[in-house]
Amino acid sequence: MAIADLAPAEETLGLVSAAGSEGFAARCDVSSGESVAQFARWVEEHFGRCDVLVANAGIYPVMSFDDTTWEGWRRVMSVNLDSLFHLTKAFLPGMREAGWGRIIATASNGFYSGLPDLTPYVASKGGVIGFVRSLAIEVGVAGVTVNAVAPSLVRTRGTTEGPHESLGMFEKVRERQAIRRTQLPADVAGLVSFLASDEAGFITGQTIPVDGGSVRV
Numbered sequence: 001m002a003i004a005d006l007a008p009a010e011e012t013l014g015l016v017s018a019a020g021s022e023g024f025a026a027r028c029d030v031s032s033g034e035s036v037a038q039f040a041r042w043v044e045e046h047f048g049r050c051d052v053l054v055a056n057a058g059i060y061p062v063m064s065f066d067d068t069t070w071e072g073w074r075r076v077m078s079v080n081l082d083s084l085f086h087l088t089k090a091f092l093p094g095m096r097e098a099g100w101g102r103i104i105a106t107a108s109n110g111f112y113s114g115l116p117d118l119t120p121y122v123a124s125k126g127g128v129i130g131f132v133r134s135l136a137i138e139v140g141v142a143g144v145t146v147n148a149v150a151p152s153l154v155r156t157r158g159t160t161e162g163p164h165e166s167l168g169m170f171e172k173v174r175e176r177q178a179i180r181r182t183q184l185p186a187d188v189a190g191l192v193s194f195l196a197s198d199e200a201g202f203i204t205g206q207t208i209p210v211d212g213g214s215v216r217v
């Protein structure tokens with residue numbers, strides 16, 4: 001597994017090797033086409049090609065629309081949506097050549113309900129959903145599936161360090177869910193792992209909520 005992150009990803013790499021897999025982690029800014037192209041060269045040197053692309057990096061700054069500057073808007077769009085363009089441009093050709101591939105992006109169930117003070121974020125995730133829906137039609141013949149997962153509020157580093165706890169968001173979100181516990185990263189990983197498998201080969205163009213039954217589409 002090759003891990004692209006702006007921050008050091010040694011912890012994730014440790015989990016990968018504990019699970020019996022090998023790989024490397026590299027600093028990569030997924031909002032930059034050049035940085036992603038460099039990462040793709042390292043992947044090629046190390047593994048030959050990429051079979052499964054999981055586009056997961058994302059940011060979710062909480063701010064009212066009035067406080068959102070053009071730069072702030074562009075930053076969210078570029079990390080959450082432009083990244084999908086850069087990563088797919090870099091890795092889709094190898095998948096086409098192999099006649100098999102999986103592209104899995106992380107959307108958000110907030111797209112369905114809307115989220116106050118997160119307008120750029122929700123707009124970017126709407127872009128992700130449109131991206132997978134359309135690209136899937138173009139690449140199905142090449143054996144490549146393109147899907148997204150749509151979690152609820154997950155307890156991750158980002159939401160633990162953010163204002164979510166102090167704003168009572170975990171509690172409010174739990175109350176909306178059919179399954180009333182806080183979502184954990186493993187809940188999302190299970191769906192991602194399934195979508196990457198051969199068993200999911202007939203699922204494409206979909207955004208699948210994995211959110212304890214919060215939204216029902």
Ligand SMILES: NC(=O)c1ccc[n+]([C@@H]2O[C@H](COP(=O)([O-])OP(=O)(O)OC[C@H]3O[C@@H](n4cnc5c(N)ncnc54)[C@H](O)[C@@H]3O)[C@@H](O)[C@H]2O)c1
Nearest residue numbers: 005006007029030056057058108151152153154156157158
């Ligand atoms: N946590 C939630 O409640 C939740 C809910 C729905 C969707 N999501 C989505 O799940 C994904 C992961 O969220 P998370 O909560 O784990 O976030 P997080 O902040 O805990 O982790 C995000 C990771 O992305 C990396 N990153 C940020 N910008 C980057 C860039 N430009 N290039 C490369 N790496 C970059 C960070 O270094 C970090 O390791 C995001 O796309 C987010 O929108 C999260």
